[in-house]
Amino acid sequence: MPALLELNDVTVTFRRRRGAPELRAVDHVSLAVARGEILGLVGESGSGKSTLARLVVGINDAAEGALRFDGAPLTASTRTSAVRRRIQMVFQDPFSSLNPRMTVRQHLAELLRVHHIVSGDQIGARCEELMSSVHLPQALLDARPRNMSGGQRQRVAIARALALEPDLLVADEPVSALDVSVQAGIISLFSELRRNLGLSILFIAHDLAVVRHLCDRVAVMYMGRIVESGATDEVFEDPRHPYTRGLLAAIPRLRSAPLTTDTAVRGEAPPISRLPSGCRFRTRCPLAADVCERDEPALAGIEQRADGSAHLAACHFAADPGVDRVSAVVPA
Amino acid sequence: MSAAPAQRAQAPLLQVRDLTISVRGAEGTATAVAGVSFDLEAGEAMGLVGESGSGKSLTLRAILGLLPPGARIVRGNVLLDGVELVGAGARTLRRIRGSRVSMVFQEPMTALNPVVRVGRQIVDGAAARRGWSRREAQEQALRLAREMGIADAEAVLSLYPHELSGGLRQRVMIAAALANQPRLLLCDEPTTALDVTIQDQIVKLLARLRDELSMSLLYVTHDLAVVAQLCGRVQVMYAGSILESGPTQDVFRSPSHPYTLGLIEATPDVEGDAQTRAIPGSAPSVFARPTGCPFHPRCPVATADCSQAEVSLTAPQGNPRHLSACVHPERVERPRQSVKAS
Amino acid sequence: MSTPSLELVPVAPTTRRARRRRLPPSLIAGLAILGVIVLLAILAPLVTSYSPTQQDLNDVLASPGGRHLLGTDELGRDVWSRLVYGARTDLRVAFLAVLAPFAIGTVLGALAGYFGGWLDAIIMRVADVVVAFPFYVLVLLLVFVLGPGSGSIVIAITAVSWVSYTRIVRGETLVARSQEYVLAAKVGGLGNLRVILRHILPNVITQAIVFAMSDIVLDLLAIVTLGYLGLGVRPPTPDWGDMMASGQQFLSTHWELTTIPGLAVALTGLGLSLLGDGLADALRPE
Numbered sequence: 031m032p033a034l035l036e037l038n039d040v041t042v043t044f045r046r047r048r049g050a051p052e053l054r055a056v057d058h059v060s061l062a063v064a065r066g067e068i069l070g071l072v073g074e075s076g077s078g079k080s081t082l083a084r085l086v087v088g089i090n091d092a093a094e095g096a097l098r099f100d101g102a103p104l105t106a107s108t109r110t111s112a113v114r115r116r117i118q119m120v121f122q123d124p125f126s127s128l129n130p131r132m133t134v135r136q137h138l139a140e141l142l143r144v145h146h147i148v149s150g151d152q153i154g155a156r157c158e159e160l161m162s163s164v165h166l167p168q169a170l171l172d173a174r175p176r177n178m179s180g181g182q183r184q185r186v187a188i189a190r191a192l193a194l195e196p197d198l199l200v201a202d203e204p205v206s207a208l209d210v211s212v213q214a215g216i217i218s219l220f221s222e223l224r225r226n227l228g229l230s231i232l233f234i235a236h237d238l239a240v241v242r243h244l245c246d247r248v249a250v251m252y253m254g255r256i257v258e259s260g261a262t263d264e265v266f267e268d269p270r271h272p273y274t275r276g277l278l279a280a281i282p283r284l285r286s287a288p289l290t291t292d293t294a295v296r297g298e299a300p301p302i303s304r305l306p307s308g309c310r311f312r313t314r315c316p317l318a319a320d321v322c323e324r325d326e327p328a329l330a331g332i333e334q335r336a337d338g339s340a341h342l343a344a345c346h347f348a349a350d351p352g353v354d355r356v357s358a359v360v361p362a
Numbered sequence: 363m364s365a366a367p368a369q370r371a372q373a374p375l376l377q378v379r380d381l382t383i384s385v386r387g388a389e390g391t392a393t394a395v396a397g398v399s400f401d402l403e404a405g406e407a408m409g410l411v412g413e414s415g416s417g418k419s420l421t422l423r424a425i426l427g428l429l430p431p432g433a434r435i436v437r438g439n440v441l442l443d444g445v446e447l448v449g450a451g452a453r454t455l456r457r458i459r460g461s462r463v464s465m466v467f468q469e470p471m472t473a474l475n476p477v478v479r480v481g482r483q484i485v486d487g488a489a490a491r492r493g494w495s496r497r498e499a500q501e502q503a504l505r506l507a508r509e510m511g512i513a514d515a516e517a518v519l520s521l522y523p524h525e526l527s528g529g530l531r532q533r534v535m536i537a538a539a540l541a542n543q544p545r546l547l548l549c550d551e552p553t554t555a556l557d558v559t560i561q562d563q564i565v566k567l568l569a570r571l572r573d574e575l576s577m578s579l580l581y582v583t584h585d586l587a588v589v590a591q592l593c594g595r596v597q598v599m600y601a602g603s604i605l606e607s608g609p610t611q612d613v614f615r616s617p618s619h620p621y622t623l624g625l626i627e628a629t630p631d632v633e634g635d636a637q638t639r640a641i642p643g644s645a646p647s648v649f650a651r652p653t654g655c656p657f658h659p660r661c662p663v664a665t666a667d668c669s670q671a672e673v674s675l676t677a678p679q680g681n682p683r684h685l686s687a688c689v690h691p692e693r694v695e696r697p698r699q700s701v702k703a704s
Numbered sequence: 705m706s707t708p709s710l711e712l713v714p715v716a717p718t719t720r721r722a723r724r725r726r727l728p729p730s731l732i733a734g735l736a737i738l739g740v741i742v743l744l745a746i747l748a749p750l751v752t753s754y755s756p757t758q759q760d761l762n763d764v765l766a767s768p769g770g771r772h773l774l775g776t777d778e779l780g781r782d783v784w785s786r787l788v789y790g791a792r793t794d795l796r797v798a799f800l801a802v803l804a805p806f807a808i809g810t811v812l813g814a815l816a817g818y819f820g821g822w823l824d825a826i827i828m829r830v831a832d833v834v835v836a837f838p839f840y841v842l843v844l845l846l847v848f849v850l851g852p853g854s855g856s857i858v859i860a861i862t863a864v865s866w867v868s869y870t871r872i873v874r875g876e877t878l879v880a881r882s883q884e885y886v887l888a889a890k891v892g893g894l895g896n897l898r899v900i901l902r903h904i905l906p907n908v909i910t911q912a913i914v915f916a917m918s919d920i921v922l923d924l925l926a927i928v929t930l931g932y933l934g935l936g937v938r939p940p941t942p943d944w945g946d947m948m949a950s951g952q953q954f955l956s957t958h959w960e961l962t963t964i965p966g967l968a969v970a971l972t973g974l975g976l977s978l979l980g981d982g983l984a985d986a987l988r989p990e
Contacts, residue, residue: 074557075528087891114893127884131906140902141892179644180414187888194892209413210584211628215640237558239630243637266632280562281632282587284614293566295559297513298529 032101033062040095055081057254068231070245077251079234083202087119118191122203124183128175135171141193160189181212200232250274253310260341270343272315374401381438392648396602405576409589412599415645418582460487464539468551470531474523480534481519488541506537529560549581601656603673608684618678618686621657626697663693731982737975745791754782756789757940790942797854798924801861809869817877831867852935876908910987917980921973
């Protein structure tokens with residue numbers, strides 16, 4: 031069965047000012063989301079993950095490359111209203127993603143009505159169903175965003191996305207702006223929706239810890255490229271790209287004091303206008319060698335698992351058993 | 363990770379006693395910080411942990427007298443080296459701000475002047491106070507920038523804030539805060555807006571400064587894991603009250619308050635199998651603070667008397683340094699042990 | 705210990721209470737003052753005993769008191785009656801002179817801000833040209849060309865004032881357009897028209913309304929000024945400006961003929977200003 035969503039070698043460009051050189055926010059990225067799968071897309075600021083999310087829902091356009099949805103090409107012209115319905119988005123900021131002047135009911139009813147999801151007299155009932163599916167009390171249907179907590183608003187945003195009965199949900203850092211005690215609830219809600227509705231989810235996060243238990247597969251982005259992808263537990267247990275290892279090492283541990291004062295990843299990502307030659311991570315990489323400066327490594331397979339899902343990494347040393355990956359830490 | 367035992371014999375650097383802050387809003391006046399007390403030793407790093415609405419930021423700002431309009435200290439004492447800061451005159455506050463106590467904020471873009479080059483911003487305050495010449499000031503700025511790990515310091519110092527990345531701006535702000543060699547650095551969520559790899563760098567930088575300069579840190583954050591990395595002691599705040607306090611690893615390994623347990627279990631664990639769990643409900647608004655223990659409406663093990671009891675700290679595990687405000691600390695479960703994935 | 709993802713804590717009752725905030729005192733005062741004036745204007749036939757245009761050449765320049773509450777003017781017309789009917793005229797024209805630019809300016813501003821590109825460029829360049837001329841120069845020119853009368857006044861003021869509304873609404877639209885709820889509406893497949901009407905306009909219009917309140921004061925003054933210069937509402941329809949102009953010659957003997965309409969203008973202006981301030985406060989997001 032073909033994947034629900036396919037991105038083939040897509041590139042999204044932008045210019046800082048008129049006349050400035052064109053820069054690539056997303057640089058020749060290929061990935062796929064299977065039906066009923068939750069794919070995590072992790073990257074820091076400047077990685078291009080949000081741009082990619084917006085490309086999938088049609089806010090941005092691809093300068094190069096092709097998108098396919100449910101087997102058919104997905105372009106500006108083929109993205110009809112019927113197709114739009116099937117790909118919906120949940121945004122990061124729970125406050126600005128809801129119209130401050132509209133009640134929850136109005137948010138939901140508007141979409142139900144415009145797309146004729148149900149007949150007019152059914153709208154009320156459907157609104158109530160949607161509220162239950164995100165575990166919100168019916169009483170909040172007539173509330174406005176400012177009278178709700180961040181977690182409640184985010185559930186409303188999810189309910190709004192669900193109103194159109196999409197096949198694919200793109201969640202752009204949906205828990206980053208929430209208190210940690212509320213995050214877990216939203217994450218388990220996504221898991222539940224996948225289980226109950228067969229929803230496919232592209233889940234974008236800046237922190238690997240968040241995607242650990244939710245996502246089936248995870249892809250790591252750096253400066254517009256995917257540097258590693260594979261089944262979640264595999265990427266966590268055996269990260270093959272130095273950046274992935276750095277991301278994991280950088281996450282502060284709750285239960286143990288730091289083992290080292292050395293930083294996980296040194297330096298900062300260079301500005302996108304000054305892309306390093308060869309591998310773009312080499313300026314911060316503990317393994318950087320001459321080959322890294324000359325050749326940009328391709329995203330290549332390391333091994334095939336029994337279930338056929340591939341673990342890919344874009345590093346010249348990814349498959350090299352001789353490299354001591356575990357202790358490749360950088361002095362501060 | 364914390365100060366050497368010998369230093370504890372002296373009086374603490376900072377003493378906060380019964381600090382109570384009220385805020386005024388459209389709905390009236392309410393208590394945002396209710397009787398907070400703690401001590402901070404010289405060279406010690408302490409975390410002040412809480413979620414939105416806990417009052418942790420207000421507590422921090424009250425120390426320097428930087429409360430927002432509408433907020434005021436209703437009662438309580440803040441003693442820095444024995445000097446009372448609550449109600450202190452403008453001159454006293456000016457003298458300690460920037461020199462004995464300094465502060466680092468969450469969003470460097472708003473804390474830095476957008477039209478002044480960062481090099482000047484680092485040393486302006488110190489230069490004025492110490493009468494440095496322009497060349498001296500420049501040298502000091504360069505030295506501080508290098509200490510903060512800013513590569514290519516000379517070039518960076520001539521830039522404006524908007525030309526720097528978030529991580530660099532934060533380093534600049536820390537450099538500016540340290541220009542006068544303060545004994546206490548107040549940190550108001552300085553890494554919340556930063557990428558995780560940059561946060562790691564900044565946290566380790568602060569740890570190094572804490573050790574090399576014997577500087578005390580009062581670190582406000584909602585991220586327990588960062589506190590575990592940086593701070594020897596932690597205060598857990600909720601709805602204006604301290605609900606638990608003690609040595610960091612003690613509190614996180616065997617919490618004595620259901621809220622602390624809830625926070626621990628809600629924090630994603632990147633190494634283990636444990637699924638995170640949310641705390642049901644949401645934090646109360648300042649104007650709707652529950653009676654008795656403020657956490658009782660959301661508490662899984664609350665009993666009837668929890669809504670009546672006064673918030674007071676006891677030592678339920680026999681360790682006088684590990685305190686909890688829980689009425690029934692014996693009902694708090696231990697956190698599930700995370701099993702390292704094999 | 706099972707943790708349902710259900711929100712157990714309902715919406716706090718205080719949040720509902722908060723919505724019934726007390727109205728700002730300036731709003732109440734403005735409404736009171738304006739309310740009285742508007743009420744009198746509406747009930748003009750009931751509160752006056754004489755027609756404002758009826759001349760009584762046997763009783764010119766009567767002092768206030770007696771049969772005529774505020775006396776009569778040089779043609780024997782009842783001053784109180786002319787004052788109240790004048791309020792009708794001037795307020796009506798002022799209202800129209802604000803409504804038209806408000807409507808036109810808001811539409812143009814929303815379109816310019818939302819679509820950008822050449823539409824934005826054209827609208828803003830035309831606006832720049834219009835605003836390059838001083839307000840009164842253009843208005844007087846237009847009224848002169850179109851001939852005096854309330855219709856011309858409304859047209860003239862509209863032709864000049866729409867620019868402010870356009871700029872305000874365009875600015876707010878630019879902000880609103882990049883808000884995530886607008887993006888969400890587009891992702892939800894809502895068309896541009898619906899997005900503009902339902903999501904952008906309600907959130908940008910408050911600034912335009914607040915501006916309209918201060919604009920109406922200026923328009924009222926403009927109308928009165930035009931009346932004073934003889935370019936306003938055509939006589940014998942009563943108009944405060946015209947009353948002030950004709951009463952001027954009697955300033956030494958019957959100063960009330962000029963002063964009273966002047967006070968009326970000032971009082972109305974005050975009411976409108978207070979209303980505008982109060983509305984700005986009340987509409988400000990918490």
